[in-house]
Amino acid sequence: MPSKSAIQRARKDKREGKSPSTQAGEFVREEIEHVREGKHGARSTKQAIAIGLSEARRAGVDVPAKGKAAKKSSAKKSAAKKSAAKKSSTKKSATKKSATKKSACKKAATKKTASKKAARKSSETKATRSRAATKALKKEGSAAASKRALSRQGHQAAAKRSAADRSAAAKKAARTKGAKGRSAAAKKAARTRARHSGD
Structure with a gap:
């Protein structure tokens, strides 16, 4: 963290x-x-x-x-959109059929237990993976x-990076640095030039 x-x-x-x-x-x-x-x-x-x-x-x-x-994240987003669209279409068809209250309650109960089990399993996996990663990094x-x-x-x-990209980044840095930041950077650059001039 x-x-x-x-x-x-x-x-x-x-x-x-x-x-x-x-x-x-x-x-x-x-x-x-x-x-x-x-x-x-x-x-x-x-x-x-x-x-x-x-x-x-x-x-x-x-x-x-x-x-x-980036490719993985875009693929995940598109897959999530497709699954959401499928769920919405299935929900619409389910409302039309009008299932009984008892069956709906049973389904909700089974879904809750399944989601709890899945959440517990995923948290255990995350903790195990985190410990393993930390152990590997310590080596x-x-x-x-x-x-x-x-x-x-x-x-x-x-x-x-291209020269234009580097130039644009430097210009943006100068804009967001502020007056004090620019002054400090200029002084530091002057000290560096003075140090290297004797080489």
């Missing part, structure tokens, strides 16, 4: 008009800190980021899925959260 501070920072970002990916960045940063602190490890930097993004989605951040995950190392690994991941991700 994400910490309260991460959720608060994400909500603050949302109020300031920052993008969902920026809001999710708070959860990713927290996950990287967990790996560095030794709470658990990660097989790769991508895995650590993916864990942070899933935590953000659970917290209600509207992070869009990409690649295979992994913390090298995935090193500065070098994060830098490499950032460069690889940026290289896949």
